[in-house]
Amino acid sequence: MTGPSLGIARPRRADGATLVCLFVVVLLFLPARLAVAGLPLSLTPAEILALSLGVVWICAQMISTTGAAKGTNPVRTSIFVYGLLLLAVYGYTTSLYLPSDELNLADHTLVLYVGYVSLVLMVCDGIGTRERLDFVLKAAVIGGTFAAAVALMQFRLDFDLTQYMQLPGLRHSSAEEVPTVISRSDLRRVSGTLGHPIEFGALSAMLLPLAAHLGFQARSRGEGAVRWWICAAVIAAGLMFSVSRTAVLGMAGSGLILLFGWSNRRRIAALGAFVVFLGFMKVLAPGLLGTFYNLFAGAGDDSSIIYRTHDYPFAMREFARSPIFGRGPGTWYPFKHQVFDNQYLLSLVETGLIGVIGFVGVIGCGIVVALRVRRMSTDPNVRNLALTIAAGLVVPLLGAATFDLLSFPGITSVLFLLVGAAGALMRFERADQAGRLLLSSFHDPADRSRSLIVLTGNGQGSARSGSS
Template sequence: MTATTASADSAARTRALLEASALPRPHRADGATVGVVFAVVLMIVPARLVYRGLSFAITPAESIGLFALLWWLCAHFTSTLGAAKGRTLVRSAVFVHAASLLATYAYATAGPLPRDEVELADHMLVTAFAMIGVVLLVVDGVRGRDRLDLVLKTVAVMGAVLGVIGAVQFLLKFDPTKYMVLPGLRYTQEELFILERNGLSRVAATTGHPIEFAVMCAMILPIALHFAFQARERGAPALRWWVCAGLIGAGMVFSVSRSAFVGLAGAAVVLLAGWPRMRRLLAAGAVLVFLGAVKLVVPGVLGAIIALFTNISNDSSLRWRTMDYAAATTEIGRHPWLGRGLGTWYAPKYLVFDNQYILTTVETGIIGVLAFAGLFAAGIWSALRARRLLADPASRDLGLTLAACLVVPLIGAATFDLRAYAVITGLSFLLVGAAGALLREARAARAASPGGPAARAGEGGLSRAAAPAPPSTTPPPGPAR
């Protein structure tokens, strides 16, 4: 009997040691997994690559967005896919945006439209719902801070990879995207990802245009800085995140775009308003070191960027942006509420509006542009609301960071036609969903906290549902006769 007991104890100890030394089990696939795959494909596959053999152009990232929409629909018919349920502001804003697009599509196709514009309206509606699927996937499918951090860390790392590609394009005048064509894909345009401006190269990395690349870098930079500061404050290795931030900043500089710096200035206002004094000083020092490095490596870039602002009165691109206001006013007057149709105003058939708000008003009307801007406003409000509800400093800083990130496309949409570019659109919608997911987690944490609603319901040792019934005032029945 004693030997048997000793043998069982020995086996139990061996089992415990093996379990302790085993590698951690991988997390089951969930919404965060799909979000990571979407971020990698969106940013690493060149933006002009689409599937071969389809009747309309669709990118690999957009196909993942359509899968995300299907996943979200299935998740809300079951309870086994791990999706969160319940209304949030971001979800409501997404539904309003989707309803406005459907209303515009119905209005536009009910009247006479040229065949080419009908086909473009069909295509744009499909791609728009792919991006809606991304928002819904993240806001309902990414559960927990560690899973949300995984998605955002992937975005930061991919931004650094694009920074490396942009640096190779700028410094070596070599475009590696020519060799990044995957089987089954084709280029929609054969133009290079390197342009020229005032004698300097403007690079786009894998995105569709240098402006898109620049604004995308300005969006991602606060995320890399968030993880760098958090690692430093925890005493964890932070060099990798500082390197990521430096590469993302270099990509923004090498794109030589005014829109990125305007958007980054808006993000900086949000960050500086919420950062502690020591972090502001550290950030200022990091900026000076970065600018000094750029001055040494590429002396003419900073001067060209400064000239974009000092010579703004003589900038032909700015004059081109303002000369089409009369045509926009006329077209908006014809279809003021629902617009002429999503995707139906396109170059070279019509004038190009280098302003997404004007273009959205022309295509989807006043209702559509309010729904579009409201989506970003809902994301910013959700991030700031989460910051207010959360007690953990790292989570509070993430809320501030996401709000700053979403200010960039909100400003950038006024300087170029943002929705015409797939990478910046996909990233913007992904971050809107991240803000909604953070607010959902903040509310769940607050409800479960000692002073939250769940705790208050259980004060006195019993919840309201489990509380004893009050004593009855009805007299007991008399003896049976």
């Protein structure tokens, strides 16, 4: 924006996208083990920021001058329903007897879910334009690249940068018992700035399609795309350094979605880049590809898979005790109960059928909305972004069957971020269609020009018309 007479550039005012970017940076740049000191609950800086987003969203909904979207949106409806279901589970289970430790964990878990709901609402309603949504997604990719760079140092140099990333006012949370580097087949499994290698691998699988989208989009606009391809390469390497089956399964699932939706030219380019990447990894980390092959070839005899499946009957017995509402969110925890490396089983036990249905429903809604935007739009970049968001949301849908995904705030936050992004895209596309319909109703070019000014005035047209 420039001044009316001096032509001096004015700084952009902070908006919803600015706040979400701040959240993303804190989430992915700070080690997951750092919590704010002095609080009765163990909350990370990112979790406090997520709760703050909810306060901002509520305040913005009370007035009409901020550009925050109002009106119907499938994503907003789904996250409201999910939040109400979790509140019902919490109310029912805490009305019964719970040991003090489990009651405290139920309180803590409810606070975390309030933050996740707030994040979805702010992304869905508080981002005014597609350019600002791109800004948020770029921040997520850069954050994932930083986490992958830390993982590279952990894997290749055996140097853990997170041990030196201490800030005043922060302390180690109870998650510090889980090491950032774990051994598997004479290789290091690394987690970057995240809480566990599996979480880091699944998160990399979610962010890799976004990095590729930014590269394709920059090239189509005639902008510099090299930086985004570098980000994609670093994130892909981080995915491999996690040495995680979950990451590979997630990447395979999202890759299939992308390959079905991409053009033949893009498919060939992607497959060629994949072959080159495998060759690069063969040189950079000898033995890594063989380890991945053995993870899948010997899956039938793998102790970790046997451990994941042997507890199914036990989980079903616990589920049968309270099949509708479960025993309480967050109340089934390690060191006291048997660990379920399966989020669907864990949710069945903790939140019952309604919790699982709500969880799958939110992800499914994000995927369906994104694919619907892809059908509605004629802009190739918007269509590709919608496909990318749908592909990214397939990763947690698959990954939830292989580890307790909702126990890790990093990947859970990015999951809800993408769901909110699908809702924002739907709002932008509806606004564009409403604008085109309005312009087509005017026969006088002067009337069309005046209407266009009203729709796009001050850069807030998308947010305001999206609420109609």
